[in-house]
Amino acid sequence: MKKQIVAMLLAGGQGTRLKELTYTVAKPAIPFGGKYRIIDFPLSNCTNSDIQTVGVLTQYQPHLLHQYIGLGTPWDLDRRNGGVTMLPPYAEADGIKWYDGTANAIFQNLKFLEAHDPEYVLILSGDHIYKMNYGTMLEYHKNQQADVTISVVEVPWEEASRFGLMETDEEMRVTKFVEKPENPKSNLASMGVYIFKYEKLKQYLISDLKTEGSTHDFGKDIIPAMLENEEKLMAYRYKGYWKDVGTVESLWESNMDLLDPDSGLVLHDSAWRIFSSNPQLPPQVVTATCDIQDSLVNEGCIIEGKVRRSIISQDVHIKEGAEVDECVVMAGTVIGAGAKIRRAIITPDLDIPVNFELQKKDGEITLLTEQTIGNWKGREDNAFSRGN
Amino acid sequence: MRLAAVIDATVNIPGLKELSMYRSSASIPFAGRYRLIDFALSNIVNSNIGSVGIFAPEGSISLLDHIGKGKSWDLDRRRNGLFFLPTSQRGGDQLSVGAFAALEDHLSFFKKSTQSHVLVTSAFSISQLDYTDMLAAHLASGVDITEAVRDGDCMKSYILSKDLLLQMIKGFRENRVVSVEDVVNLKKKPYSFAQYEYDGYFVFIDSMESYFNESMALLAEKDWRALFLPERPIYTKVKDEPPTKYLKGSSVKRCLVANGSMLGGKVTDSILGRAVEIGKNSKLDKCIIMQKCVVEENCDLLYVIADKDVYIKAGSVVHGTKEKPVVIRKGSVVGEGDVI
Numbered sequence: 147m148k149k150q151i152v153a154m155l156l157a158g159g160q161g162t163r164l165k166e167l168t169y170t171v172a173k174p175a176i177p178f179g180g181k182y183r184i185i186d187f188p189l190s191n192c193t194n195s196d197i198q199t200v201g202v203l204t205q206y207q208p209h210l211l212h213q214y215i216g217l218g219t220p221w222d223l224d225r226r227n228g229g230v231t232m233l234p235p236y237a238e239a240d241g242i243k244w245y246d247g248t249a250n251a252i253f254q255n256l257k258f259l260e261a262h263d264p265e266y267v268l269i270l271s272g273d274h275i276y277k278m279n280y281g282t283m284l285e286y287h288k289n290q291q292a293d294v295t296i297s298v299v300e301v302p303w304e305e306a307s308r309f310g311l312m313e314t315d316e317e318m319r320v321t322k323f324v325e326k327p328e329n330p331k332s333n334l335a336s337m338g339v340y341i342f343k344y345e346k347l348k349q350y351l352i353s354d355l356k357t358e359g360s361t362h363d364f365g366k367d368i369i370p371a372m373l374e375n376e377e378k379l380m381a382y383r384y385k386g387y388w389k390d391v392g393t394v395e396s397l398w399e400s401n402m403d404l405l406d407p408d409s410g411l412v413l414h415d416s417a418w419r420i421f422s423s424n425p426q427l428p429p430q431v432v433t434a435t436c437d438i439q440d441s442l443v444n445e446g447c448i449i450e451g452k453v454r455r456s457i458i459s460q461d462v463h464i465k466e467g468a469e470v471d472e473c474v475v476m477a478g479t480v481i482g483a484g485a486k487i488r489r490a491i492i493t494p495d496l497d498i499p500v501n502f503e504l505q506k507k508d509g510e511i512t513l514l515t516e517q518t519i520g521n522w523k524g525r526e527d528n529a530f531s532r533g534n
Numbered sequence: 535m536r537l538a539a540v541i542d543a544t545v546n547i548p549g550l551k552e553l554s555m556y557r558s559s560a561s562i563p564f565a566g567r568y569r570l571i572d573f574a575l576s577n578i579v580n581s582n583i584g585s586v587g588i589f590a591p592e593g594s595i596s597l598l599d600h601i602g603k604g605k606s607w608d609l610d611r612r613r614n615g616l617f618f619l620p621t622s623q624r625g626g627d628q629l630s631v632g633a634f635a636a637l638e639d640h641l642s643f644f645k646k647s648t649q650s651h652v653l654v655t656s657a658f659s660i661s662q663l664d665y666t667d668m669l670a671a672h673l674a675s676g677v678d679i680t681e682a683v684r685d686g687d688c689m690k691s692y693i694l695s696k697d698l699l700l701q702m703i704k705g706f707r708e709n710r711v712v713s714v715e716d717v718v719n720l721k722k723k724p725y726s727f728a729q730y731e732y733d734g735y736f737v738f739i740d741s742m743e744s745y746f747n748e749s750m751a752l753l754a755e756k757d758w759r760a761l762f763l764p765e766r767p768i769y770t771k772v773k774d775e776p777p778t779k780y781l782k783g784s785s786v787k788r789c790l791v792a793n794g795s796m797l798g799g800k801v802t803d804s805i806l807g808r809a810v811e812i813g814k815n816s817k818l819d820k821c822i823i824m825q826k827c828v829v830e831e832n833c834d835l836l837y838v839i840a841d842k843d844v845y846i847k848a849g850s851v852v853h854g855t856k857e858k859p860v861v862i863r864k865g866s867v868v869g870e871g872d873v874i
Contacts, residue, residue, distance in 0.1 A: 180777040413776035428762035444777040
């Protein structure tokens with residue numbers, strides 16, 4: 147059935163810089179904001195932008211993602227016509243073909259696109275925290291009659307060299323694309339959000355396959371090839387909160403941005419809700435001994451200790467006398483009585499011992515894992531001091 | 535499973551009028567993020583009963599809106615599942631569970647069901663009773679009707695065979711009985727009766743007094759632990775509220791708090807529903823604040839039940855007493871600086 151637009155969400159990335167967080171789950175499945183997973187943001191953006199057909203391309207550690215997204219019900223994507231379709235790599239008569247680059251992943255799913263026969267294809271990645279109306283971008287793309295529109299966001303000049311940058315003329319037509327240049331001439335970073343005319347996309351995906359030395363990547367291969375051929379590439383300026391949460395530090399920062407009223411990242415917004423799979427948990431219990439300020443707390447938590455400037459995910463139990471400061475505590479973790487933790491992302495389902503201590507200085511962030519607890523010297527001291 | 539369930543939501547309890555004026559009694563909010571009927575439904579689902587008929591007065595919009603097709607309870611099934619059965623029969627002001635006149639309106643629910651036995655309960659009984667176990671006891675005893683009791687208190691939940699229930703519905707006018715509860719209370723002949731002893735969490739909500747007191751009692755660890763059992767979750771309609779934000783300078787202690795709220799003031803011994811806003815320097819003690827209420831800055835609330843969508847402007851003082859909490863009706867506005 148003919149569709150105006152189909153979204154293809156690239157969710158196969160590992161995100162190695164997030165260390166232990168991505169050992170067992172893909173980066174888009176990483177918990178965020180006490181309740182969400184990163185992929186909730188692009189998926190909810192689709193729902194709120196009235197995009198009703200979404201393909202989710204998975205590869206690295208896909209199980210949790212498949213289970214989490216299921217039929218797409220939380221995002222209203224459980225539709226008979228369209229809805230969400232999980233697209234992992236598959237086997238054919240001549241063997242399994244793993245996705246080899248972002249463009250190749252889309253190429254291998256041309257059959258899926260063909261079945262929906264869209265006019266436009268929206269390419270998304272599952273690595274960013276942002277709230278964006280793709281509908282407005284599509285209008286722009288149509289008005290400009292562009293072959294591809296690339297969403298860009300202004301980044302601080304001093305950080306520009308970390309991004310893929312678009313150089314444009316005054317009309318926002320892209321003149322050059324440079325990946326992580328040493329001396330940036332633009333501060334318009336590509337957000338990895340593209341709208342293609344489907345016919346052009348197909349044409350370039352097929353020709354890219356035959357191009358020797360291609361890495362089959364949108365940024366590195368497809369966009370430069372289109373520039374080379376003088377296709378119409380437009381930059382669409384996105385204004386608002388956008389963050390790549392590719393490192394432990396940036397993931398922590400983005401979580402902390404939820405507590406800063408001036409950050410531009412607002413979850414308490416009924417007009418642009420971020421949907422997620424809602425586990426059915428009791429209300430949060432805050433006891434007489436608790437002291438919570440400047441924090442987000444999700445359902446199912448029991449808070450008996452002190453919480454400052456932290457994000458507490460569902461089903462976390464912070465026991466009496468424990469102190470959590472500038473932390474992101476992921477679901478199901480129990481923080482033992484008297485434990486003191488500062489500036490850490492605490493991974494899910496940990497059992498943090500009584501009087502555990504890990505306090506980082508300003509400017510430092512750490513990932514607290516099972517191993518951190520195992521390495522903690524206090525464990526023996528504790529056993530000794532208990533005298534048993 | 536040999537058991538189908540009937541939730542009799544036809545009764546209208548006069549004592550709860552202030553909260554049921556704009557909604558079905560069965561959809562009165564409880565424990566912050568739930569409606570009364572959630573407990574009965576979850577209990578049924580957690581007891582592996584897959585066929586549920588909710589008998590409700592016609593026009594129970596709030597109830598229907600809350601329950602929908604039963605997706606949150608996993609009851610949106612092709613086989614069995616949830617049946618919303620509107621009836622023109624009102625239980626009236628008499629709380630008598632299992633009203634035959636209402637059940638009679640939907641005999642097909644019973645005739646179509648493949649289950650041999652029926653559980654009859656109401657939305658006002660909140661417990662974690664395992665009906666599987668109660669059915670086993672019922673079958674073992676060989677009696678006609680088993681009622682659940684806790685410490686001698688009748689829980690107003692009954693198990694009987696479907697055939698017997700159909701027979702009772704057929705002859706209720708002639709036999710001068712109005713409900714299953716009535717039959718049990720009168721120890722009507724020729725039936726035989728047994729009691730099933732349950733010892734977990736149980737409260738019965740039939741007045742503002744019991745509503746307020748049982749809400750407050752839930753703040754004690756013993757009680758919330760007994761109601762919120764991890765292995766028997768309470769399901770409710772899913773809302774996509776973000777986690778609750780505790781602002782700088784807030785102090786919230788001894789409370790049950792739902793998601794989506796923004797808490798700025800000092801709140802003690804209270805139950806806060808979804809998406810509530812409490813302004814800075816406001817003081818709330820022993821209050822039940824339902825979803826989407828706004829309490830602006832510098833308010834002072836003691837023993838207050840604020841129904842859904844109440845807006846309390848800055849500087850208001852509202853004081854009730856333990857015996858008579860002030861109930862602020864759904865959607866009303868308490869003016870700036872008002873003292874009640």
